[in-house]
Amino acid sequence: MGICNLQQSSQQAEDALSQGMEALQQALSETLAAAAGAGPLAGAGNVTNYMGQMAIAMGKLSTLENFLRQGDLLRQQTLQQMHRILTTRQAARALLVISDYFSRLRALSSLWLARPRD
Template sequence: MDSVKKNPSSSSATEKLTKILRNREYVKRSTERKKAYYEHLESENKKLKIIIANADLIHKQLLNVHLQLTPEQNQFLINLKNDTFKQETELTKQFTQIQSTLSTRLVGEALRQTGDDTYINNYMSEMHISMGNLRAMEEIMQKADGLRAITLDKIHNRFIKKQFAMALLAISAYLNRITTLSYMWISRPKS
């Protein structure tokens, strides 16, 4: 009977070794799955970039065919796009800076609350400054709305009515395609 009994330390060591080997195999398979998934995502990302590039190209060719732009009108659109982009970038920069300042002030003030008269005076001063920042943010939003209106007005004045209407339809179709691509990407099957 003694020969039938196994050595307890040998059995325990064998079980540990088996468990370690199973864990290594699991980690290896898991790593391979993650690598395959990452490669799949990279592939899908490349496909989407190609689709978007093609959509941009088609959009420009829709635009040029349907609008029948003259070279001067085409150059006008390029210049308008560049000018508008610069202005939008500047407005976004200003808005972000004010928003950051406002957040920092409000969080900083909340951390300094003491309850005495000094706090109340500081609070009123900070509130006044914060209200000024909010007014500045509102002015930036109004400037952005004005920029959109001015841009559309410039296009309207430069093109005949049919071209302007076709441009608005082309822009709408382009935005719908981009939205559809976004929804397709979000709702794609997760493997």
């Protein structure tokens, strides 16, 4: 598998995970909104409904955790494939570029935090 194929397959897997996570987050927010509308102080019948909604929300949080684990696994597999594809020199250059990127990102973040607020 070449680097272009790895990039394409990783992007497709990441897109699928992102879409699934967005749908799950939307469903979770709808469930929590429904539970908030049927708060536990609204009566005995609503307490049961509230508890049911919260149980559903907890199940969806568990599913969200699984999405995060899948994302971590995808990153790990991608790095393992890159290790197999790249030469030592290419891997070293990639690590230097990544280090430079994170250094610039930290500097930009510091500038953003130090900006004057209106």
